[in-house]
Amino acid sequence: MGCRDVHAATVLSFLCGIASVAGLFAGTLLPNWRKLRLITFNRNEKNLTVYTGLWVKCARYDGSSDCLMYDTTWYSSVDQLDLRVLQFALPLSMLIAMGALLLCLIGMCNTAFRSSVPNIKLAKCLVNSAGCHLVAGLLFFLAGTVSLSPSIWVIFYNTHLNKKFEPVFSFDYAVYVTIASAGGLFMTSLILFIWYCTCKSLPSPFWQPLYSHPPSMHTYSQPYSARSRLSAIEIDIPVVSHTT
Numbered sequence: 346m347g348c349r350d351v352h353a354a355t356v357l358s359f360l361c362g363i364a365s366v367a368g369l370f371a372g373t374l375l376p377n378w379r380k381l382r383l384i385t386f387n388r389n390e391k392n393l394t395v396y397t398g399l400w401v402k403c404a405r406y407d408g409s410s411d412c413l414m415y416d417t418t419w420y421s422s423v424d425q426l427d428l429r430v431l432q433f434a435l436p437l438s439m440l441i442a443m444g445a446l447l448l449c450l451i452g453m454c455n456t457a458f459r460s461s462v463p464n465i466k467l468a469k470c471l472v473n474s475a476g477c478h479l480v481a482g483l484l485f486f487l488a489g490t491v492s493l494s495p496s497i498w499v500i501f502y503n504t505h506l507n508k509k510f511e512p513v514f515s516f517d518y519a520v521y522v523t524i525a526s527a528g529g530l531f532m533t534s535l536i537l538f539i540w541y542c543t544c545k546s547l548p549s550p551f552w553q554p555l556y557s558h559p560p561s562m563h564t565y566s567q568p569y570s571a572r573s574r575l576s577a578i579e580i581d582i583p584v585v586s587h588t589t
Contacts, residue, residue, distance in 0.1 A: 354540040355456075355478060359449045361533045362485060366442045368526030369492055373435045376401045377517035378428060378499065384513075396517065397425075399432050427502040430495045435523070438492035442530060445484035449537075452477030475541060482537035489530030496523040 376398030383393040391406040393413070404414040423429045455474040499520050506514045 352540065354536055355449065355453055358478075358482075358485075358533045358536040358540070359446065359453065361529055361536065362442060362446050362449065365489075365526045365529030365533060366439055366446065368522055368529065369435055369439050369442070372496075372519050372523035372526060373399060373439070375519040375522065376403050377519045378431070379425070379503065380515045380517050382513050382515070397428070398519070399423075399428055399435070425502070425506075427495060427499050430498070434491050434495045438488045438527075438530075441484050441491065442488040445481040445488065445533075448477045448481040448484065452481065475544070478537050479541050482534045482541065485530045485534035485537070489527045489534065492523060492530070493527035496520055496527065 376396050378399060379397040381395040381397065383395070385392060391408070394405055394407065396403045396405065398419070400417075400420040402414075402416040402419040403412040405412055420432065423432065452474045455477065499516050503514045503516050
C-alpha cells in the first residue's frame with residue numbers, strides 16, 4: 346500500500362463520504378418519511394395518502410401526482426417526536442461529515458504536495474496528513490451514529506403510532522435513503538481506519554498522528570562517515586600570551 350503517496354483507499358473514502366453526505370441531504374429534503382393512508386368505502390371518492398416529511402407535508406389522491414394539500418409550515422408544527430429529533434440530527438450529521446471531508450482533503454493535499462524531506466519549521470504542527478485521516482475517520486463514524494440512530498427509531502415509532510391509533514401509518518423510502526447513507530459513512534470510516542492501521546508501522550516520525558516533541562535536525566540529515574563527522578567538530582584552543 347502506497348502510504349507515502351495519495352492512495353486509492355483515501356480517494357475512495359473521500360468519494361464515498363461525498364456520496365453519503367449527498368444521500369443525507371436528499372433524505373433530509375424528501376417529504377417521504379411517513380405515510381398516512383386514509384381509506385374510504387365510498388365508491389365516488391378516492392383514497393387519500395398523506396406524505397409527511399421533516400419540513401413539508403403533502404396529501405395526494407391515489408393515482409395522482411399533484412398535492413391536494415401542501416403544507417410548507419409543517420417544520421414549525423411537527424407533533425411527532427421522531428421527526429422532530431431528525432430535524433436536528435440530520436443537519437448535525439451532515440455538518441460533522443463535511444468537517445471530516447475537509448480533513449480528508451487537507452490530508453490528501455498535504456500528502457500530494459509535501460517534499461521528500463520534512464520541513465523543520467512545520468514540525469510543531471499538531472496534526473499531520475495521517476492525523477487528518479485518522480480524525481476524519483472518527484468524525485465519519487460519529488456522523489453515521491448521529492444519523493442512523495434516529496432513522497431506525499422512525500421504524501419503531503411507526504409501530505407505536507399504529508398501536509396507539511389505527512394501523513394506517515407506514516415509513517417511506519426516505520428512511521432507506523438515510524440508513525444507506527449512514528452505512529456509507531460507516532464504510533468510509535472503516536476504510537480510513539484500515540488504511541491507517543496498515544500504514545502506521547512506518548518508521549517516519551511524521552507518520553504519527555500527534556507529535557510528542559519537535560523532531561530534531563539530525564533525524565533527517567544524511568548519514569555521514571566517521572571522518573566527516575570528526576572534521577565538522579570545531580575545537581577552540583585557548584591561547585595564553587606571556588608578557589614580560
